[in-house]
Amino acid sequence: MNTYNHKKIEKKWQEIWEKTKLYQVDLEKAEKPFYNLMMFPYPSGEYLHVGHGYSYTGADVYGRYMRLQGMSVFEPIGYDSFGLPAENYAIKAGVHPDISIAKNIEIAREQLKSFGCMFDFEKEVVTSDPSYYKWTQWVFLKLYEQGLAYQKESPVNWCPNCKTVLANEQVIAGKCERCEAEVIQKKLKQWFFKITEYAERLIKDLDQVDWPESSKIKQKNWIGKSLGVEFEMAIVDHKEKIGVFTTRVDTVYGMTYVVIAPEHPLVEAITVKEQKKAVEKYQNETQRLAEIERQSTEKEKTGVFTGSYAINPFTNKKIPIWIADYVIYSYGTGAVMAVPAHDERDYEFAKKFDLEIITSIVPKNKQKAKGVFVEKGVLVDSEAFTGLTSDEAINKMADWLKVKKIGGSKITYRLRDWSFSRQRYWGAPIPIIYCPQCGTVPVSEENLPVELPKIENFRPTGLGEGPLASVETFASTTCPRCGSLAKRETDTMDTFVDSSFYYMRYLNVGDDREIMNKKITQKWLPVNMYIGGAEHVTMHLLYARFVAKAFYDAKIVNFPEPFLKLRHQGMILGPDGKKMSKSKGNVIIPGEVIKAAGADAFRTYILFMGQFEDGGPWNPNGLSGIVRFLEKLWRLFDQEIVNAEPNIEVERIINKTIKKVGQDIADFKFNTAISALMILVNFLGDRKIQSQRDLEALAIMVSPFVPHLAEELWEKIGHLESVFEASWPTFDNALIQDTILTIAVQINGKVRDQILITPGSSQDEVMKLARESEKVNKYLANSTIIKKIYIEDKLLSLLTDNQKCRSFPSKVQ
């Protein structure tokens, strides 16, 4: 008798899979296409995280199950190799990213292979490869053609010490991640995608997709749709008008001042001579503050009076105009009507600067005020609107503003346009040429890719422009339109542009002429199942949806939503229950576990730990239970094998397990699927003799979790083809039905006995059986049954007039 040798088995089957190209799908001919996508890794160095192993094995179990269901499953993988993590790793290691990336991809690929997933490694994408980023640039051109890419001066994070622009991800608590200097805001010309134009559709189309509800909510909150009213206010002695946006126009009679953002263009025009100095000083101070610090709610309110006054169109009263940094320029109109009586922030400000506070809303009759500020209520001291409820007033006031032609209803979103230019080296160059004659000229498609030059000094320059700007051979070019000397754009693209379309590219790897093949794309897209971390909900997943929609509008693709189903894996924590990190020394490396116990054990254990979407702490002890289970499974196939002779008990558990495991995998409840398999294996193990047919069903059922072991067992019972060429066993519902059921008998709400019944028995039949129970009779003694409740095949509940049996002393009192 051989013992289970995971090393030998796993090596053997991985080689066979590779040789037979088992996991390669004919994209053109596949009849039942199923695109099983998972978020590709950043090969930023060292090891893949245990989180990758978790995500990929869960996704792979699902993919293998779909394959056994008869689908042609396409399960590609690639490397998100451009971007800051890769570049920072290269800087730290002192190697050119080109070299470190190549090495890291090789390491990552070996690790990915060790997980034993159905990856088709011949369809890999590498985003930093010119054959890939040619299409990243093409995506840019298509968005540019649609008017969805534009340039604008915008404040960016600037580290005064490193003298460089930083991405948001590099700003940690307002400080530079490297030198810890305070990051400030600096205005630079940046490229943006007009994602805000799609805000409404990005919300609405979430109805079409099967995503976790919490992720939909997260995206909706991020987009932040807000229904309100916008209106203009005249300024005393000025032609200009101030526009304000508010969701609470019903409080307008309580407006006692106006606040505009310090960087608002109106500030200069309306500031009076005497206030000029103070205003400019304040503007400079604000600019120096990091956005993070500026937006801190803990910060005390600051601001300066402009010296001018606005007119409240409802009251015609004169009110002062202030500037303050608690108003955000990029949201709404960058100016607000301040109602200190009904807004906490305005209240704080008014208190500090001694401004008037006027109440214009009182609570409805019974409504409780939350703190000092009433929610919506009834209007007071509001002339014609007095007595209306807040909601009525909001509608009437909007109408009134519309009639007056100074405003009306307005929808505002919190979402900002996507700033995607980076003053960094390791990214796809933006394919734009600046010509002194023709202006901004996009590089034509046939001249793509604009290759990233291999340069020695790829570090950030600190001049507010990328390292490419100082590469003369790159930056200088000729205008494709008029031929005169011109300059290239030297910023590169955000790595989220790379990942916004990679799922399209997997389907056409190797084709240099088109981003996608129409026929294949129509067959395979949108993606059927997408699996990855929830941390990408408001970034990658939003960007990818936006790009798909832009492509849909440009008729490049025929679907508005790229990912029909989405599931997230939870986070695996260290054995100490804390987030894994090198400094805490609690990092679990999947490779070590695989080496010790095998990929099959790793896969099964990590999925057995708990619910896939929950994650949880890694328990170093639990693995042994899985190893035992696999060894038991192995031993089953060494027992005497006979041809199936029907045994109802065995039939029943086999059929039950087929049903349960299939359903559980489809629902991503891997832990309970494994539990059901354990129960079956324990049951069969006790029988000593196995039937060929049962072992076949078992081998198929365990195969998604333990693909290598399953192949070996499948071979052992006489099969020459892969177990993954087989089909998921069918179950017979009739065989699942138990012939005898145990149900509970409750008396006055307490379970008093259990009785055996035939399924489908009537209440009278069950009652008769209950009467035969000694215990039941004991509790029914000296009392009359006043009510019977029978839930078929579940329980019988009896109530008596004698409540003495009831043990609720509190109720008796």
Next chain:
RNA sequence: GCCCGGGUGGCGGAAUUGGUAUACGCGACGGACUUAAAAUCCGUUGGUGGUGACAUCUUGCGGGUUCGAGUCCCGCCUCGGGCACCA
């Protein structure tokens, strides 16, 4: 502050539409096998009381609805995640 999601044995965790709470696994304890250990197998394992059959309590806390609540409702506590002066 706002928005999500949790809180069940010593531990990871199970529990269809409200219907026998603690499946499965780990650990622990006892036993078999062994010169011994490992491995394997068998048994016990929520708390309290009792030799015992049994009784009684138990799903973060406090109320409620119900014949019946881990599950539904109200009010809290607490942990994790996201957003954060968004008017």
